[in-house]
Amino acid sequence: MIGRAFLSAILFLILFPVLASGQGLIITPWPPMPHPRPMPLPPAPPRGEFVLKSISVEGTIKDLVGQIQMTQVVQNVGHGDMEAVFLFPVPPEAVIDRYTLMVDGKEFPAKVYTKEEARRIYEDIVRSRRDPALLEYMGWGMLKTSVFPIPAGAQRQLVLKYTQVCKRENQTCEFLFPLSTAKQFGRPVELVRVDLRITDKNAIRSVYSPTHSMDVKRPDNHTAHVSFTQSGVSSSDDLRLFWGYSEKAIGATLFSYKPEGSEDGYFLLLLAPEVKAVDAAPASKTVVFLLDHSGSMTGKKIEQARNSLRFVLNNLRKDDTFNIIAFDDKIETFKPELQRYDDVTRKQALDFTDGIYAGGSTNIDSALKTAFNMIGDSTGRPAYLIFLTDGLPTAGETNETRIADNARERNRGGVRLFSFGVGYDVNARLLDRLATGNSGSSEYVRPEEDIEAAVSRFFARMNAPVLTRPVVEITHANANRIYPKPMPDLFAGGQIISVGRYRHGGNVAIRLNGKVGAESRSYEFEGTLADRASDDDTYAFVEKLWATRRVGEIINELDLHGRNQELIDELVNLSKKHGILTPYTAFLADDRTNLHATRENSTRARDMFNMQLAEQPSGGGGVNLRMAKAAQQNAVLAPTAGPQGYAADDGRFVKEDKVQVVGDKAYFRRGGRWMDPGVTPEDEKSAIDVEQFSDKWFELARNNSQLRKAMTIPEGATIRVQNQVYRINPAQKPEG
Secondary structure, eight states, rough: HHHHHHHHOOOOOSSSSSSEOOOOOOOOOSOOOOOOOOSSOOOOOOOOEEEEEEEEEEEEETTTTEEEEEEEEEOSSSSSSSEEEEEEOTTTTTTTEEEEEEETTTTEEEEEEEEHHHHHHHHHHHHHHGGGEEEBBBBBBBEEEEEEOOOTTTTTEEEEEEEEEEEEETTTEEEEOOOGGGGTTOOOEEEEEEEEEESSOOOOEEEESSSSOOEEEHHHHHHEEEEEEEEOOOOOOOOOEEEOOOSSSSSEEEEEOOTTOOOOEEEEEEEEEEEOOOTTOOOOEEEEEEEEGGGTTHHHHHHHHHHHHHHHHHHHTTTOOOEEEESSSEEEEESSEOOOOOOHHHHHHHHHHHOOOOOOOOOHHHHHHHHHHHHHGGGGGGGGEOOOOOOOOOOOOHHHHHHHHHHHOOTTTTOEEEEEESSSSSSSSHHHHHHHHHTOEEEOOOSSSHHHHHHHHHHHOOOOOOOEEEEEETSSOOOOESSSSSSOOEEETTTTTEEEEOOOOEEEEEEEEEEETEEEEEEEEEEEEEESSOOOOOOTTTHHHHHHHHHHHEEEHHHOOOOHHHHHHHHHHHHHHOOOTTTTTTTSSTTOOOTTOOOHHHHHHHHHHHIIITSSSSSSHHHHHHHHHHHHHHHSSSSOOOEEEETTTTSEEEEEEEEEEETEEEEEEEETTOOOOOOOOHHTTOOOEEEETSSSHHHHHHOOOOHHHTTTOOOOOOEEEEEEEEEEOOOOOOOO
16 A cells, blocks of 8 residues: 555655556666566566655744745665655645755755646546546645655655645634645654644634644744644544634634535534733632542552642642542541642642551542532632542442432532542442533543643643633524533633534524633624535534544443433444444444444444443443543544544554545445445445546546545445445456
């Protein structure tokens, strides 16, 4: 698959002269070997082969104009010298000028082709290589340089510098970079690094990538520093980065997508606060740290727990109130009531922390009762309970349902409970019940992981609340199934990523209600929801992201409330439609499974659920499965392109090579070909057969972006597009 990868991404090495062809590559020794006569021809030399060592993208984007530098290191690992042509796909609507291409410090001339000129070049390469990978970039422009040599065993550093004008639509901007070189690549790319600095005269609020987990730093309201680094990358999407403008204290950015037919539309709403001055006083809060120090916490765990508590104590803010509750079978508090944070109480609390040692059994119910009674109604300020435990309830009330019900009833002040389960001996289902019932979340620390790092990372994110108890209303849209539910508090430096469905499109008004301290606040925004399906699938990722979170919510409902056949049916349908695999629907990847046997598949999913999640409230399997559930509930990225997989109960990520996502559609391998799961056996009877590389095939590729993406699958695929089913068949091998 090496050739496909390079044809479907940034770096395309097309080697000359044509003496031996690989899949998408034409390989020859350099210089060409002589053909002596009448002696027999020598054996064909080994085909050339090269690897991509690294990709680095750096740049600044100022007022939509990007100065970008892309650096790649490639190595010829074959036995013969090679020559190469460098092709760089130019994203649609991107304006590229003032470009420079350097190879090992030497400048090479290059030319930028328009979309129409580039389409002909892409098409010619696809025809000659009989490899459909480049179809993905039809409709894009192209930058092309002259031929240059790569000696056997040598590396070459390619540096491309160019200016790009980014796309802006209303109050939202997008930067797109073709980073998918690693797709289906035979060897992982050793290093992929992106580092971008965005500055703008307009105030930047939300910053979001649906394709990559970005680290975002916001030094001020007009600057965003975005970066990520990955090692051993074997599959990647093209990089997409959005940012939104707003002069309001909290900005809202809205994306929407409407599928074909009468199905609901899907929206993604980003809510992000302004960056306040360093000396601006944040809203005060209440934090209670509830620490299990039973006998099982002995040794390294109790020391890491104390360090976690020290981090919290050293990072509270003036005018916060706080307390510490340490429990085993008995309850001990730092002070009988909440304390105002200052230098004196901080020092006293640190001394108290030093005296916490492990011993005794575990009375979770009484500890929670003490915490909620202590916080009370929290006098209108946001209140957070950080609960850390490594065991099961063994003293007092031990029934997990009653413990969770008691906590919810005692939580009179709307306290958000965040539970940290340490190790595999915790009752993970109980911790999830507590978090779900008290508007918080659960996090788990595996035995080999650091408790202090997990708690510190969490507390650093939630230290400065900007808006608490937020609720979003979207007028006239009939919005439904909005996640996360309930919406989390909004903190300085962060953003809320909310997804949902809607029935009615068009112009809408968005109202955000919440509290700043004890004071109610309301913010209003305008937006537009797509009211009809479009050939443009630019925002199709919104549906995929919603589906991922919905799957997590369904599993959570089943986990906490028991079997529900309607939810299980929906889980199977979403897994099938979007290729979102779970341990309970992984059987869909088996090519012996009939994707359209609805009742049978739902029964199998129910049985898998009962065997795995329902029967494992604790232990390694129970913890790992609930970590996977939480990852889907809080997903930020849509399912990535390429083979799909799921997190198993042993903590491994299981990749299934018979399920893949291409574009934004899932395909399942059945009978030696890739099937759109929405195509029924009845639909196939009216399918139009199209042979790869035929005139009809190229005509379809030019005119339909959804179909074009499916046509990049080399083995062929069956797909439904706009109520028509196409059966793309592999080309017949030429005779001789």
